Each structure stands twice: as C-alpha cells, then as structure tokens.
Amino acid sequence: MRTLHDLDTPFAVVDRSRVLANVARLRERLAPHNVVLRPHVKTAKSTEVAELIFDGRPGPITVSTLAEAEAFADKGFRDITYAVGITAQKLPRIRALQERGVVVTVLLDSVEQAEAVAGIPALIEVDCDGHRGGVSATGDELAQIGQVLTESGSLAGILLHAGESYFAYTPQELKAAAVNEADVARRAATTLRQAGLDVPTVSIGSTPTAHAFTTDIDLSGITEVRAGNYVFFDLVMAGIGVCTVDDLALSVVVTVIGHQTSRGQILTDGGWMATSRDRGTARQPIDQGYGLVAELDGTLIPDLLMSDASQEHGTLSLRPGSPYPLPNLPIGTRLRILPNHACATAAQHRQYTVISSQADLVVENVWERIQGW
Amino acid sequence: MRTLHDLDTPFAVVDRSRVLANVARLRERLAPHNVVLRPHVKTAKSTEVAELIFDGRPGPITVSTLAEAEAFADKGFRDITYAVGITAQKLPRIRALQERGVVVTVLLDSVEQAEAVAGIPALIEVDCDGHRGGVSATGDELAQIGQVLTESGSLAGILLHAGESYFAYTPQELKAAAVNEADVARRAATTLRQAGLDVPTVSIGSTPTAHAFTTDIDLSGITEVRAGNYVFFDLVMAGIGVCTVDDLALSVVVTVIGHQTSRGQILTDGGWMATSRDRGTARQPIDQGYGLVAELDGTLIPDLLMSDASQEHGTLSLRPGSPYPLPNLPIGTRLRILPNHACATAAQHRQYTVISSQADLVVENVWERIQGW
Numbered sequence: 001m002r003t004l005h006d007l008d009t010p011f012a013v014v015d016r017s018r019v020l021a022n023v024a025r026l027r028e029r030l031a032p033h034n035v036v037l038r039p040h041v042k043t044a045k046s047t048e049v050a051e052l053i054f055d056g057r058p059g060p061i062t063v064s065t066l067a068e069a070e071a072f073a074d075k076g077f078r079d080i081t082y083a084v085g086i087t088a089q090k091l092p093r094i095r096a097l098q099e100r101g102v103v104v105t106v107l108l109d110s111v112e113q114a115e116a117v118a119g120i121p122a123l124i125e126v127d128c129d130g131h132r133g134g135v136s137a138t139g140d141e142l143a144q145i146g147q148v149l150t151e152s153g154s155l156a157g158i159l160l161h162a163g164e165s166y167f168a169y170t171p172q173e174l175k176a177a178a179v180n181e182a183d184v185a186r187r188a189a190t191t192l193r194q195a196g197l198d199v200p201t202v203s204i205g206s207t208p209t210a211h212a213f214t215t216d217i218d219l220s221g222i223t224e225v226r227a228g229n230y231v232f233f234d235l236v237m238a239g240i241g242v243c244t245v246d247d248l249a250l251s252v253v254v255t256v257i258g259h260q261t262s263r264g265q266i267l268t269d270g271g272w273m274a275t276s277r278d279r280g281t282a283r284q285p286i287d288q289g290y291g292l293v294a295e296l297d298g299t300l301i302p303d304l305l306m307s308d309a310s311q312e313h314g315t316l317s318l319r320p321g322s323p324y325p326l327p328n329l330p331i332g333t334r335l336r337i338l339p340n341h342a343c344a345t346a347a348q349h350r351q352y353t354v355i356s357s358q359a360d361l362v363v364e365n366v367w368e369r370i371q372g373w
Numbered sequence: 374m375r376t377l378h379d380l381d382t383p384f385a386v387v388d389r390s391r392v393l394a395n396v397a398r399l400r401e402r403l404a405p406h407n408v409v410l411r412p413h414v415k416t417a418k419s420t421e422v423a424e425l426i427f428d429g430r431p432g433p434i435t436v437s438t439l440a441e442a443e444a445f446a447d448k449g450f451r452d453i454t455y456a457v458g459i460t461a462q463k464l465p466r467i468r469a470l471q472e473r474g475v476v477v478t479v480l481l482d483s484v485e486q487a488e489a490v491a492g493i494p495a496l497i498e499v500d501c502d503g504h505r506g507g508v509s510a511t512g513d514e515l516a517q518i519g520q521v522l523t524e525s526g527s528l529a530g531i532l533l534h535a536g537e538s539y540f541a542y543t544p545q546e547l548k549a550a551a552v553n554e555a556d557v558a559r560r561a562a563t564t565l566r567q568a569g570l571d572v573p574t575v576s577i578g579s580t581p582t583a584h585a586f587t588t589d590i591d592l593s594g595i596t597e598v599r600a601g602n603y604v605f606f607d608l609v610m611a612g613i614g615v616c617t618v619d620d621l622a623l624s625v626v627v628t629v630i631g632h633q634t635s636r637g638q639i640l641t642d643g644g645w646m647a648t649s650r651d652r653g654t655a656r657q658p659i660d661q662g663y664g665l666v667a668e669l670d671g672t673l674i675p676d677l678l679m680s681d682a683s684q685e686h687g688t689l690s691l692r693p694g695s696p697y698p699l700p701n702l703p704i705g706t707r708l709r710i711l712p713n714h715a716c717a718t719a720a721q722h723r724q725y726t727v728i729s730s731q732a733d734l735v736v737e738n739v740w741e742r743i744q745g746w
Binding site for chain 1: 632651685716744746
C-alpha cells in the first residue's frame with residue numbers, strides 16, 4: 001500500500017471525491033435545462049476522469065488536440081468535437097477517425113475553411129465577447145460560411161465560447177456573460193435559419209458561464225453546454241467565485257529542501273516544471289502567487305504562498321502583511337501546492353496519483369495523461 | 374524526406390548549426406581560463422544535444438532531476454552533479470546510480486542534509502546574490518556543514534549560482550555579477566580551508582555570467598563553470614545581451630488557423646501548451662509577449678509578436694506603435710515562434726524536430742526529451 005509519503009516529489013495528485021462532487025454539481029446545475037453536457041477533456045486529458053463524468057460510459061466530449069480525439073476514440077468515444085480552428089493539413093487524421101466510426105466535428109470561422117472540410121461535420125465559431133476566434137452573429141459572413149457548409153452536407157451548427165468570462169469578478173458579471181453567450185448563440189442560429197439553413201447544434205459554454213446557468217437563465221434554443229476546467233477547478237476559478245478553494249481536486253506534492261529564514265523563505269523541490277509558469281491570479285483582486293500551500297493532508301497553511309519559481313525550485317513565503325510567523329517546516333516535509341490554473345499545471349505531468357478523498361493519503365490509482373498533439 | 378511542412382503542428386524545432394555555434398562560443402570564451410565546463414542539461418534534456426557539446430563523448434554534466442541523471446547514466450555519463458537541494462528520500466536512487474559506477478554529487482546547504490548524505494559526494498551551496506538557496510560565504514554555518522561532510526568523507530566542494538544575473542541589463546551589470554560570483558566563491562573556499570577542510574571543487578556559473586567571463590575576469594581558484602540555457606538561448610537572454618535573436622536555436626512551428634482582422638489579430642494553433650506560460654521578457658525593457666514570429670524558414674516578421682495565448686490558441690499581433698501593416702498570412706501558413714524562455718518552452722514538448730541549419734526545412738532527425746522526475 002503506497003501513500004503520498006512514498007513517491008518521489010514533485011508529483012500531481014487528483015482527489016477523486018472532489019472530482020465526483022464537481023462533476024455532480026455541474027450536472028445538477030444543468031439538469032433543469034434541456035441541454036447536453038459536452039465536457040472539454042483538455043484539462044484532465046484522462047479517460048479515467050472522463051469515466052467519472054459519464055459514469056463509466058462514453059459520452060459526447062470536446063477535445064483540444066487530435067491526440068485527445070484518438071485516445072478517446074480508442075476508449076470507445078464516438079462523438080467528439082475538436083474545438084480548435086481546423087486547417088486542411090489536419091484532415092487526414094480526422095478522416096481516419098471517421099473511417100473508424102467516430103464522428104469528429106470540426107470548428108471553423110471562414111469560407112476558406114468551410115470549403116476545405118467538405119464531408120466532415122463542422123460547427124461555425126461565433127464570437128460573443130471579442131475573446132478569440134469566431135464571426136459575428138449577425139453579419140453576412142456567418143450565412144456565407146453556413147451556405148458553403150450546407151452545400152457539402154457539413155453544417156453541424158454553431159459554437160460559442162465566452163472566454164472573457166474568466167475575467168468576470170462578480171456574480172453579476174458572470175451572469176451577464178452567461179446571458180450574453182446564450183443570447184448571441186440564439187441570434188446566430190436565427191441568422192442562419194433566416195438564410196434557410198439547418199442548425200442542429202447550438203453549442204455554448206465555459207466553466208464560468210456553465211456554472212452561472214441558473215434556472216432563471218433562458219437556455220431555449222441551446223442544445224449543448226461545454227465546460228472543461230470544472231473537473232479539477234483552480235485558484236483562478238475560486239478567485240472569480242465559480243468554486244471555493246475546498247473544491248480544488250488537483251494539487252502538486254512537493255518537499256521542503258531548504259530555508260532562507262532571514263529572507264522569510266522556504267525552498268521546495270517543486271518549481272515551475274511542476275506547477276507551470278501560469279500566474280492567472282496575478283490579474284485578480286487576490287494574487288495567489290504560484291499557488292496556495294497546504295499540508296500533505298490538504299489542510300491549508302494560512303497565508304503561505306508559493307511566491308516564486310525557478311525550474312525545479314519553489315519559493316514559499318508569507319503573503320505580504322500576514323500576521324502569522326513563517327511556519328516551521330523542516331527539510332523533508334511534504335506539502336501540497338494548489339495551483340492557479342489546473343489545465344496548465346496538469347499539463348506539466350505525465351500522470352495523476354489518485355487518492356480517494358482529501359485527507360486519505362493512500363494511493364488508490366495512477367492515471368496516465370494524454371500527451372502531445 | 375520529410376520537411377517542416379509535413380509534421381502536424383505545433384512542434385518544437387532545433388537548429389543544429391546554431392546549437393553547435395552556441396556550444397563553440399562558450400567553449401572559446403572559457404578556453405583561456407583553467408576551468409572545466411560542466412553544462413547543465415536541464416534546458417535541452419537531450420543526450421543528443423549533450424553529444425554536440427562533448428563531441429560525442431560523455432562529459433561532466435549538471436542535472437536538475439534524477440530522471441536526467443538516470444537517462445544520462447544510461448548513455449555512459451559518469452560524472453553528474455544534481456544541483457537541486459537534496460533530501461533523504463531521494464538518496465536510494467542516487468545510491469543505485471553510485472552502484473552502477475556513476476559519481477553523483479549532490480547539493481545541500483544545511484547541517485541536517487549534510488548528516489543525511491554520509492558517503493555521497495556533496496557540494497555546499499553558497500549564496501552569492503540572494504537569489505535562492507545557499508549559506509553565506511563567511512558565516513559559521515558554511516564551516517559547520519563542511520566539517521560534517523568531511524567527517525563522512527563527503528565534502529566535494531562548493532557551488533554557487535548567480536541567478537540574479539538574469540535580471541542584469543547592461544554589460545556592466547553582467548560583468549559585476551560575474552566578478553561577484555567568482556569573488557564570493559573564492560571567499561567561501563577560503564572560509565572552508567581556514568577551517569582546515571579540503572575544497573576540491575569550486576563550481577560557479579549561469580548562462581549570463583559564464584558568457585561574461587572574459588579574459589580580464591579573475592577565475593583563479595574556480596575549478597568549474599556551469600551553464601545550461603546557452604545551447605538554445607532565448608529572448609530573455611537576447612534581452613540582457615548575452616546573445617542575439619539570430620543565435621536562438623529553439624523555435625515552435627505553428628499554423629495560422631484564423632483571423633480577426635478588425636482587431637488586428639491572427640490566430641494560430643500554438644497556444645501556451647506549445648510555448649509555455651513563461652513571460653520572462655515582460656520584466657525586460659522590451660516585452661516580447663509570448664515570443665517573436667518568423668516565417669517557416671526563420672526569417673523574422675518585423676514587429677509581429679505572439680501577443681496572447683490560450684491552451685491551444687496563439688494570438689499574433691503587431692507590436693504597439695508598429696508602422697507596419699498586419700502581414701497577410703493565410704490560413705494554413707506555417708510560422709515559427711521564438712520563445713521567451715527555452716527551458717520552459719522545450720519542457721512543453723516530448724521531442725525535438727532537428728534541422729541542420731536555419732533555412733533548411735528538411736527534417737534531419739528527431740530527438741527525444743527526458744520526461745518527468
């Protein structure tokens with residue numbers, strides 16, 4: 001029986017109970033709405049985590065790489081949306097999946113791409129908040145692309161992503177982002193339908209907006225909701241109020257390797273190689289450095305932050321102005337770092353060490369992450 | 374014959390000629406000094422890159438993980454310094470390497486660690502600039518640790534790292550950091566010798582200071598110099614004047630997947646998963662965003678930056694105030710991103726696609742990176 005004391009640090013830990021609770025919460029949040037949940041598997045990149053979402057059966061998923069699509073296809077997943085703008089060079093791998101009976105739906109936002117994907121189901125990306133890609137919900141371009149896709153039998157529908165919701169800091173802003181995402185989606189669907197086109201899928205979602213889809217939000221006309229980060233959550237999500245720190249299911253175990261007491265610093269063997277360089281909370285009202293610090297059983301150490309990182313060194317220090325003394329953490333002490341951004345921190349690891357619940361240090365399983373592209 | 378046009382993007386490219394030139398430059402810089410070069414292999418994590426440094430033979434190296442030590446031991450390397458503070462739990466893997474005839478020298482900066490490593494060669498980390506770990510060169514602690522190590526036959530010497538040299542922005546500051554690193558090292562060696570202890574190894578170095586060791590710098594008493602990043606270099610190093618942008622040997626090939634012309638943006642399939650979240654140039658006089666953008670043959674596109682990143686999306690835009698128009702880069706165009714921080718960008722990839730020189734698009738080789746810890 002191995003425990004979190006036995007493995008060489010640094011390593012990534014997943015708390016299975018918290019994943020299950022996070023998964024149940026979003027399922028319940030969406031239950032009153034007539035929508036399909038199509039989770040984005042890019043955060044965990046783990047077929048085992050997806051099994052927790054779908055109760056062991058394959059379900060509809062969103063992927064960020066063809067490597068994810070292929071790995072999930074190998075596990076029997078047959079309904080996959082590849083939500084990064086498509087280019088012609090990636091089509092052979094998608095056609096190979098099609099030939100295996102996998103429906104891979106691609107994403108695009110130009111006539112040029114629409115012409116290239118003939119015969120492959122495609123969603124048109126619609127911009128709802130100026131975040132990244134997508135065409136306007138009301139301009140001519142949307143209908144033009146829809147027309148091209150329809151001619152080749154490829155039009156699957158539309159997809160929106162309220163990426164700017166990651167910068168919402170009040171429940172009101174989050175709700176406004178959620179309402180806007182659904183409103184713009186319906187407007188875009190109307191644009192296409194008024195052009196005489198079929199729009200079977202109307203896909204929206206992000207972890208912040210999906211959790212803001214309370215029963216008073218109108219999701220009529222929306223067929224599916226996507227979210228990814230919510231399986232693990234992180235300090236950025238806690239900072240915008242989508243979860244609490246107690247919901248975080250991913251952490252990194254590190255070991256104390258030194259002290260610089262005169263500078264108020266404790267050094268660990270977990271640097272940015274273990275946590276990533278993500279500083280997502282730097283732009284939030286409360287900057288959490290590279291992460292919060294907990295004891296190995298998950299108990300948070302008040303005001304202790306991972307304040308700096310080099311490749312294989314983490315620096316821990318107290319939050320500026322803290323009334324606490326620097327805790328006594330001898331060399332060899334194991335700690336857990338709660339990360340800013342679960343997607344980025346998880347990406348630094350090849351596998352997850354799985355525990356059944358927060359304070360249970362027994363290693364229940366090891367789950368591999370899908371690597372590369 | 375495959376070329377950079379044939380592989381699925383994103384992927385990391387190494388320009389072998391530039392690595393060779395970078396390797397030769399540091400070798401020449403250090404040649405007038407009576408020091409051993411002990412490269413840090415943490416940047417490339419590739420035994421093939423190390424072969425370029427050592428002309429195909431094993432040589433003395435520095436590692437940041439035991440996974441690196443083990444992989445290099447498998448390739449015949451027998452003199453390895455593990456330059457992250459040691460803890461007792463990592464000793465079994467080090468003893469296993471010892472039993473294979475590999476000399477693994479560990480690093481520490483406390484009496485407690487010194488007591489734990491009995492029988493394993495150990496360097497005492499000395500602090501030269503308040504950057505991270507290490508004891509004072511002149512305090513009692515250094516001699517106390519040296520005494521404990523000597524009693525168990527473990528004292529190998531001392532090690533310093535001028536980590537703050539990464540924040541030097543003038544040749545004068547770089548030179549001062551280099552002089553200080555050597556001066557403090559000699560002071561620390563004297564402290565130990567005055568306590569009657571042997572100090573065979575006096576190890577200093579960082580990529581910025583190693584390149585500042587011109588012939589007028591006194592390296593007497595220094596036995597070895599370490600540097601890691603210099604095999605690839607990056608925009609942070611170019612920003613502090615240690616190299617030019619034309620020396621960068623690592624880049625990431627990405628594909629244009631969309632345009633937001635009204636916002637002056639071009640979207641690619643290379644997000645932070647391909648470049649890392651490192652924003653090292655953000656604190657430099659010239660902020661390079663997530664990296665500079667070049668054509669596939671390496672020709673820089675004036676003023677075009679990778680200005681933003683999400684997981685699998687890169688946003689390119691012109692540097693603020695640029696007189697140039699947004700270049701015409703159709704969907705499917707392949708580009709190369711020159712990264713802020715080679716160590717972090719390389720860490721996002723499992724392998725390197727190797728080309729012989731800058732404008733030669735033929736894939737000459739694929740080199741695997743050492744993964745994990």
